[in-house]
Amino acid sequence: MHSxxxxxxxxxxxxxxxxxxFPDGKxxxxxMFAHCFTGSRHTPAASRVCRELTKFGxxxxxxxxxxxxxxxxxxxxxxxxxxxxxxxxxxxWMSEHYGAPQLLIGHSLGGAASLxxxxxxxxxxxxxxxxxxxxxxxxxxxxxxxxKEVDDQGxxxxxxxxxxxxxxxxFLEDLAETxxxxxxxxxxxxxxxxxxxxxxxxxxxxxxxxxxxxxYPKSLICLDKADHLCTRQGSAQRAAHLIGAWVAxxxxxxxxxxxxxxxxxxxxxxxxxxxxVIQSPYGTIHTDRTKxxxxxxxxxxxxxxxxxxxxxxxxxxxxxxxxxxxxxxxDVVVRVTPTEPGHFRRExxxxxxxxxxxxxxxxxxxxxxxxxVESAQ
Numbered sequence: 001m002h003s004x005x006x007x008x009x010x011x012x013x014x015x016x017x018x019x020x021x022f023p024d025g026k027x028x029x030x031x032m033f034a035h036c037f038t039g040s041r042h043t044p045a046a047s048r049v050c051r052e053l054t055k056f057g058x059x060x061x062x063x064x065x066x067x068x069x070x071x072x073x074x075x076x077x078x079x080x081x082x083x084x085x086x087x088x089x090x091x092x093w094m095s096e097h098y099g100a101p102q103l104l105i106g107h108s109l110g111g112a113a114s115l116x117x118x119x120x121x122x123x124x125x126x127x128x129x130x131x132x133x134x135x136x137x138x139x140x141x142x143x144x145x146x147x148k149e150v151d152d153q154g155x156x157x158x159x160x161x162x163x164x165x166x167x168x169x170x171f172l173e174d175l176a177e178t179x180x181x182x183x184x185x186x187x188x189x190x191x192x193x194x195x196x197x198x199x200x201x202x203x204x205x206x207x208x209x210x211x212x213x214x215x216y217p218k219s220l221i222c223l224d225k226a227d228h229l230c231t232r233q234g235s236a237q238r239a240a241h242l243i244g245a246w247v248a249x250x251x252x253x254x255x256x257x258x259x260x261x262x263x264x265x266x267x268x269x270x271x272x273x274x275x276x277v278i279q280s281p282y283g284t285i286h287t288d289r290t291k292x293x294x295x296x297x298x299x300x301x302x303x304x305x306x307x308x309x310x311x312x313x314x315x316x317x318x319x320x321x322x323x324x325x326x327x328x329x330x331d332v333v334v335r336v337t338p339t340e341p342g343h344f345r346r347e348x349x350x351x352x353x354x355x356x357x358x359x360x361x362x363x364x365x366x367x368x369x370x371x372x373v374e375s376a377q
Contacts, residue, residue, distance in 0.1 A: 001054040001298075002270055008093050010066045010073065011085035017041070017070035018063035018090070020098070021050040024269040024286060025277045028057035029125075029251045030094060031103035034087055034110030034117075035062065036131075036229070037139045038165050040069030045107040045130055045230040045239070052240030056248070058103065061094055065110075076155060076166035079174035080113060080136045087117040095123060102251050103128065105243065108202060108228065112136040115210070116178075119186045126250040128192040128243045131228050133202045134209040137175040147172070184213040191218040192246050194239050201228035219246065275299055307336040307344060314348055314366045321365035327358045 001021060008018040019041055031053060035046045041062035050060035065083050067075030087104070094101050100123035106114030111132025118127045133139070140147065149156040155168045191214050195207035204222070211220045221242055226235035260279045266287070269275035274295040275288040287302065289295025311334040322329040331351035339345050348363055 001051055002272065008063050008090050011082060011089045014066050014072040016063045016066060018061055020059060020061050021054050022059045022270060023054040023057050024275065027059035028253045029103065030099040030101045031058050031060040031105060032090060032094065032101045033060055033062040034106040034114045036108035036110055038068060040064045043229065044236050048236035049105065049240040052237045053244055056244035061090065063090055076168045079171050080178055081174050083113045084117045087113060088120060091121050099254055103247055106132060108132060109136060109139050115187060116183050118189055119183050124189050125252060126190040126247045130194045130239055131196065131199055131202050132210065134206040135180055136178050138202060140172065140175060184210065187214050190250050192243060193220045194223045194242060196223045196226040199228045272296065303338045307338060310344055310346055311336045314346060317366050318348060318350065318362045321362050325361060327354060327362060328352050329354065
C-alpha cells in the first residue's frame with residue numbers, strides 16, 4: 001500500500017486537500033470516503049478504513065471538506081448541501097483523473113451527505129456508511145445550548161475536537177430545510193449501514209430509521225464495541241473488512257487480474273523500494289525485504305518463501321513414501337531455518353507408530369531440493 005496527496009476542486013472552486021490510498025497492484029476499483037462533522041481525512045475512520053481497503057484491491061480518495069483540515073475555504077461559509085456538492089465534485093474529478101468511483105463511504109455526518117449525494121452519482125455501484133445520523137440536523141446537538149446565540153448574532157464560535165468552529169445561521173437553516181424523506185427512498189444503490197449499538201454520539205436508532213426508508217438490497221451490521229469515531233483499536237480496520245467483503249459482488253473490476261496457470265509472476269509494488277506483488281495459480285503473495293535489508297517488512301521475505309517451499313517439499317515426500325510403504329504416519333512436522341544466505345537447516349519430525357527403521361526409510365526419501373534458473377533474454 002502507498003499513498004499520494006492530491007488537490008481536489010470543491011463545488012465552489014476552492015481546493016480540497018486529498019489523499020489517495022493505492023493497493024500494491026493495479027486497483028480493481030475506486031472508492032471515496034467522506035469524513036465526519038468538523039473532522040478531516042486523517043481521522044481514524046477515514047485513514048484506517050481507506051488503507052485497509054487496499055488489501056481488497058480498492059484505491060480510495062479521502063479528502064478534507066472546505067474550511068477543514070488542510071483544505072482552503074471558510075467553514076462558516078459551508079453547509080450540509082455544499083458538502084453534498086463537494087462529494088459530487090470530487091467524484092467528477094476522480095473520474096477524470098483516475099477512475100470513476102464505484103464505492104462511496106461516509107462517516108457520521110459525512111455518511112448522511114453521502115446518502116444524499118449517491119442519488120446523483122451514476123458511477124456508484126454501492127454505498128456504505130459508518131455511524132451515520134438519520135437526520136443531518138443531528139449535528140446541531142453538539143451545540144444545542146447555543147442555538148439562540150446563532151439566532152441573535154448570526155453566527156457562533158464553538159469548540160469541537162479542540163478547535164474553534166464558527167457555525168452560521170445559514171448552516172443551521174440548511175440543515176433544517178433538509179428532508180431525508182425526499183431522497184432516502186430514491187437511493188437505488190446497494191447499501192451497507194455499519195453502526196455501533198453503544199454509540200453515544202449517534203444512537204443506533206438512526207441506522208434503523210435509515211434502513212426503514214431505503215430500498216433493498218441493504219444490510220445493517222452492528223459494529224460491536226466501537227466508539228463513534230472508531231478510535232478503539234481495530235474497530236476501523238474491522239469496518240473496512242466488512243465493507244470490502246460486502247461490496248465485492250457489486251463491483252465491476254476496472255481490469256481483470258492476470259491469470260497465472262503455472263509458476264509465478266512478480267511485479268514491483270508502487271511506492272516501495274523492494275516490495276513485490278506475486279501472482280500465482282492460487283492467489284496473490286506479497287513480498288518485501290526485511291528492514292535490515294533496506295525494505296519495510298510489509299510482505300514475506302525471500303528466505304521465508306524458500307523455507308516454506310523446503311518444508312512443504314519434505315512433508316509431502318515423507319507422506320508420499322509412507323503411503324507407498326504402508327507405514328502408519330499420523331503427522332509430519334518440518335522445521336526449516338535459514339542459517340546463512342542460500343543455506344537452510346531442515347528438521348523432520350514423524351509422528352505415529354513408527355520404529356527407527358521405518359523412520360530412516362521415510363526420511364531417506366527427502367532428497368535435497370535442486371533449483372536451476374534459466375534466464376530468458
